[in-house]
Amino acid sequence: MQEFILLQTTGNERTNAVLRAAIGIFELAFPGQIRACYIEGSYADQSAVFTSDLDLVIVLKGDASSNLARAEALAQHCCALSVVELDIGVADENKLAVGVPPYFKMGSILIYGEDIRDRLPLVALSQWTRDRMHSSLWRTVHLFNRPPVIRYPLAYPDPSGEFYGYDRRKLRLPDGEEVNCTRDLIRLTGWSATALLAYRAGRYVTRKSECHVAYRESFQDEWGQLLEDIYVYCRNKWHYLLPTDPAERRKLRQICVRTLAFENYFLLVYKEFLLSELQAEDVEGKRMALWVLDQITYQDEEIEGVVASAKTAQE
Numbered sequence: 253m254q255e256f257i258l259l260q261t262t263g264n265e266r267t268n269a270v271l272r273a274a275i276g277i278f279e280l281a282f283p284g285q286i287r288a289c290y291i292e293g294s295y296a297d298q299s300a301v302f303t304s305d306l307d308l309v310i311v312l313k314g315d316a317s318s319n320l321a322r323a324e325a326l327a328q329h330c331c332a333l334s335v336v337e338l339d340i341g342v343a344d345e346n347k348l349a350v351g352v353p354p355y356f357k358m359g360s361i362l363i364y365g366e367d368i369r370d371r372l373p374l375v376a377l378s379q380w381t382r383d384r385m386h387s388s389l390w391r392t393v394h395l396f397n398r399p400p401v402i403r404y405p406l407a408y409p410d411p412s413g414e415f416y417g418y419d420r421r422k423l424r425l426p427d428g429e430e431v432n433c434t435r436d437l438i439r440l441t442g443w444s445a446t447a448l449l450a451y452r453a454g455r456y457v458t459r460k461s462e463c464h465v466a467y468r469e470s471f472q473d474e475w476g477q478l479l480e481d482i483y484v485y486c487r488n489k490w491h492y493l494l495p496t497d498p499a500e501r502r503k504l505r506q507i508c509v510r511t512l513a514f515e516n517y518f519l520l521v522y523k524e525f526l527l528s529e530l531q532a533e534d535v536e537g538k539r540m541a542l543w544v545l546d547q548i549t550y551q552d553e554e555i556e557g558v559v560a561s562a563k564t565a566q567e
Contacts, residue, residue, distance in 0.1 A: 258363045262295045267306050267336055274330045274340060275364050278310055281326055287313045287345050288365035296361045297459050301491045303423055303433070305337035309360065311368065316344040337424055351375035354456040377454060382537060384447035385525050386544045391443060392515060393548055395436045396420060403551040404523070405516045408508075414501070415494070418508045423492055433492040434504070438482055441511060444518045445479050451525055460487075475517065478510045523552060530558045538562060 256275045261268050275289055293307040294300040310327070312319060320342060327340035345368070352372045360369070375383075393400055396409035396417055410417025415434075423433035442460055445467050449455040453470035457463050464483050468476035485503065486492065495501055529541040545559055 256364060260361050260363050262291065262300070262306070263298065264295075264300070267295060270306060270334050270336055270338060271308060271363060274308060274334075274338070275310075277330055278323070278326065282312065282319065282323065285313050285316070285319070286365055287311045288368055289363050290356070290360040291363055292355055292360045294460070296359060297461065299459075299461055301487070302426065303337075303491045303493065305339055305435075306334075307339050307341070309341045309343055309356065311343045311345050311348065311365070313345055315346045316342075317347075320344060336426075348372050351379065353380065354458045359458040374456070377450065377456070378534075378537075380456065381447070381450040381525075382529070382540055384443065384450050385522060386540065388440075388444045388447040388518065389522055389544065389548060391436075391440050392518070395440055400547065401549040401551060402519065404519050406512065406519060408512055415505055416508045416512065418511060419494055432494055434482075434486045434490070434494070435492045437508070437511060438486055438492070441479060441482055441514060444514070445475070448518065448521060451521070475514050478507070478514055481507055482511075523550070523555065526550070526555060527558060530555075530562050 256272050256279070258268060258271060262271070271289075271291070275286070278286055288311045290296075290309045290311070291307060292309060294304045295306055310323070312323060316323070323342040327342055331338045331340055348368075349372060351374060352369070353375055357369050357372060357374050362369075389402070392398070392406070393402065397420070398406075398409060408416035408418075409420065413419070418437040418440075419432045419434055421433050421436040422430045423435060424430050438460075442463050445463050446457045449457055449463075449466055449470060453466075455466055455470060457466055460483070464476060464479035467479050485500075486507065490500070490504075495504060526541055526545075529537040532538065542559065542562060545555075550556075
């Protein structure tokens with residue numbers, strides 16, 4: 253297989269080799285159809301730790317709708333074979349012209365092909381807010397295997413666990429061993445904070461490292477310190493792994509206690525957001541809110557009443 257030269261590297265030969273191999277496989281499968289390849293996340297901003305996953309975005313030229321299913325299946329195959337934790341997203345160039353997220357437009361790095369970010373608009377703040385708020389609810393339910401019925405207040409994913417179930421996610425170490433980790437804890441809190449920043453402060457967040465800083469700049473509440481602790485300890489000090497030192501395990505357990513409180517805070521704000529979407533005149537916002545509530549049941553009398561009225565109005 254031809255070895256493709258990266259326009260920029262990750263600074264790690266192992267991850268560079270994974271990127272070259274993935275690009276080569278896609279070029280063989282879709283010859284002449286790749287517009288660009290980008291990396292996102294910690295390898296893009298040079299903050300990666302040894303347990304960081306590798307985020308690759310492959311943009312197919314023009315209207316690639318007929319090829320997306322095959323390309324996404326190939327991406328899953330590449331990720332399964334990768335020697336590092338790899339996440340490949342496949343994008344349709346034409347659809348990107350509608351608007352791209354801030355972490356792609358301002359936080360990614362071109363590693364192959366033609367850079368098209370300058371001609372792609374940033375997604376509208378209203379659309380970004382809806383996506384982040386609704387997808388954060390999805391993470392609340394699905395990341396920790398909660399039932400698809402939401403009732404305030406939430407309980408721990410696993411009340412009997414040392415870390416209350418927030419450590420269920422498996423992480424594959426360089427030697428192939430799989431261990432429990434806090435990657436999903438970090439994802440949950442980081443994306444929920446990003447949603448709150450969009451909804452209540454009108455701010456985009458480009459990188460994980462910016463999230464707790466932007467939050468503390470925007471809000472004077474207790475959650476900024478939690479977000480900073482999660483970033484400093486869970487990511488930077490413990491590298492997503494569960495610490496072995498007893499004092500540090502107690503620290504992580506306390507972080508998990510505060511995480512449940514933060515989840516319940518988000519749920520209260522999400523209810524406010526959901527009611528505003530259902531009662532507003534914005535057809536797209538209402539449609540999206542009703543779709544989410546078809547997937548996840550929010551057991552709340554006020555929401556149930558507004559949903560019933562909205563569905564009646566649609567009939």
